[in-house]
Amino acid sequence: MNSKLPDAEVLISQLAKEMKPYVSANTGLIGIHTGGVWVASRIHKILGISLPLGEIDVSFYRDDYSKRGLNHTVRPSSISFDVENKEIILIDDVLNSGRTARAAINEVFDHGRPNRVLLGILLDRGERQLPIRANFTAKNISVEKHKKISLEQKNDGLLTFSIRTENEKNEPTAR
Amino acid sequence: MRKMNPQLDRHGHLHHFLTTEYLPKDILLHILNVAESFLPVNKREVKKVPLLRGKTVFNLFFEASTRTRTTFEIAAKRLSADVINVNISTSAQVKGESLLDTVSNLSAMHADMFVVRHAESGAPFLIAKHAAPHIHVINAGDGSHAHPTQALLDMYTIRHFKKKFEGLQVAIVGDVKNSRVARSQIHALNILGVNEIRVIAPKTLLPIAVEKLGVSVYHDMEQGLKDADVVIMLRLQKERMKGIYLPSSQEFYNTYGLTPSKLSAAKSDVIVMHPGPINRGVEIDSFVADGNSSVILPQVTFGIAVRMAVMSILTGQSK
């Protein structure tokens, strides 16, 4: 099944290339946990962005919290630069409903008021539930609704996509 | 036969937070992990997340405590909850409605969470048993029984500075007998797997059969503090400073007060904790309280994040 999925490493290079003209000294890159942070850290390096990489976990802003509770793998958000008046580019691995992006935008605004917020993604599944559009998209893909695509990091550091049927629950993990 | 843990729902999720006793280790670790994520929120420009938006948290303080109430209030407000403080002095309650009537009334006002402080051990359990099923109860200190959020912020502090629990020697000094904080700490430390928990106090300030809680007993500071990684000083209540528990606060300080010289028996990287408020010159010397080993102020900061974590884990699991 994995053979049908695109090569994540190739998509990252494409996305970086697409973003390059928009990057300046005022650009702050923020990855969305977990896959988005991996992608963002690659792009951060490729494009040589000067502001430190930001990471956010949108668990505290999700709109399904009261139904599904807190994600068991919630991690601290960390944006070590001041977002005030910056050109923010949010990075995620997959864009689908748009709800994660919405939560991420809200969280960014709780850190300050940026000049502009853009969104870059590797895969767009297209099943939008909110009026949200990515500014940079490496690839569009169509997958059955109940399948979940996620990015995984192999031991050698390479990123690959995997696909599984939903409802396999995340177990609590101790850290 | 052990009765079912009343804090957990039938799926094993935390529904109330009443005591650290018998809680699975992964629940305690989850609380600490979530608290870690809340820590940066408290430093941001907007110190609020929308998790508890539209929820109503009642602070039910049957025993006055501005300090603890404030930390819960801040925690709830940073989660965007509406917070109502209800101060019910026990004497007024005797004259008026019963504890459970008070609770029923507030339930009818569509409360989502009760944070309960009560002078009697077990009172939050009673409230949890009788509150509407959607309501979550947090024990903010009951009698001499438990103060689980305080214990967890202490666990957070230990993990923050020591990175792990395994292998640690933790010494708890002072009035263990009357301390709800000590009981909750002892249970949590045992669950999280430290190497040894020592209690150091005269026999009058130790509960009977204290070793059954999983601690080793010391009556001498030098011996008890030897090679300790963590020293937790407990607050000595004024009414116990002289009388049948102790002859005087001065004698207590000379024997069990934490001074730089006594602390020198501990490891060089020891951390010193205190749940506050501190009695300087009774439990602890100012040189220690304000010194390099002291982590008393970080404890306060972590306290808010831990309480945010507990609140958000509880409400997030209601259906």
Add this chain to the structure above:
Amino acid sequence: MKIQVKGGRVLDPASGTDSIQDVFVSDGSIIGFANSPDGFIADRLIDASGLIVCPGLVDVSVRLGEPGKEYTATLEKELNAAVASGVTTMACPPDTTPCLDEPGLVKMLRNRATALDAAKILPLGALTKSLQGRNLAEMVELSRAGCVAFSQGDGILPEPAVLRKAMEYASTFGFSVWLRPQENSLGSMGVAHEGEVSSRLGLTGVPVLAETVAVSVILMLAKETEANVHLCRLSSAAAVNLVRNAKKESVKVTADISVNNLHLSEVDIGFFDTNYRVTPPLRGVRDRAGLRDGLVDDSVDLICSNHVPVTYDDKNLPFAEAVPGSSSVELLLPMVLRWAEQEKIPLIKALQKITSNPRRVLGLPDQKIEIGEKTDLCIFDPDLPWVVDQTSILSDGKNTPFINSEVVGRNIYTIIDGKILFEDSNRAER
């Protein structure tokens, strides 16, 4: 009324009888045993096959709610509950409101009970005025009014000087002194056994020491004053040992325990379950074993229910604020049977603890199942299981640690003064 009790297993601890026989009762007296008396025609034939026929049960500690606590229970309900459970005679502690230190009050209580035509009530009089442990109560007057012994109930134990005088005075007239041994200064603040559980739960403990110190003092005084002393509700193995030794030295002392302490221990409190808030507190499992040893070698003479009806509201409080006590009179028989079963005690010996022994301690004449005796009868099914719940409990107090659990052994008929005052309709119709 002539009653023939047919085919039951007659178990009579007082006479030692254990055999399947018919019993013939006429006008309250047993007029035939095994063989029908000449010309006996029963007005009522009770089929007791598979049942045990024994003398009516005697419970030495039943609180009836009256006088003063009618909101918790009423005489009618509690007597009804007792009779339905096979209890035909009961002693009532004096710690009522007001307490039983007035002969008039005692007469009133007895008159109320007699009018109800139910179980027999034997009031214990107050040992000291208002149970305050300072001045002696009018023991002779109270005795004339019907008090069978003198006690502080669950009130405070007087200081040695007062206790000594009280014992001397009581022994002058041959009255027994019933005391629940607990040294106030060690135990009065406690709400649970001082031990592992009270330490865990942060509850103020009642140390075993509170009991042993009191028992020691009482035994010394009993020896000195030669008073008859009955120690109520022992809870610790150490106290049983003290009584055992005193009995060897021929001190005139007897002792009882409650069904709660017989079966439960501190761990049963769980997370502050106030149904387990009882007096004396539930102690450790070793203490429970010590109490059981005491029953076997007769250091402990008898078992009582220690029945205290408490309202729902008075139990729905934080553990320390909840009113102590359990509604237990209906559990006396099943709990004694459970103990006999667990410890392989012969039934006749077990029944001694709730029939002949309490009669002896109360100073009552034996009731034997023999011709010519005026004996109340309890006819029970030793194997019948039933669930203790809100509806099966007849007492106004639904507060029992055994609530919602299954017990085995149920009274089917109660015959008092030759009248069938209770019959289990389910069984009777069978």
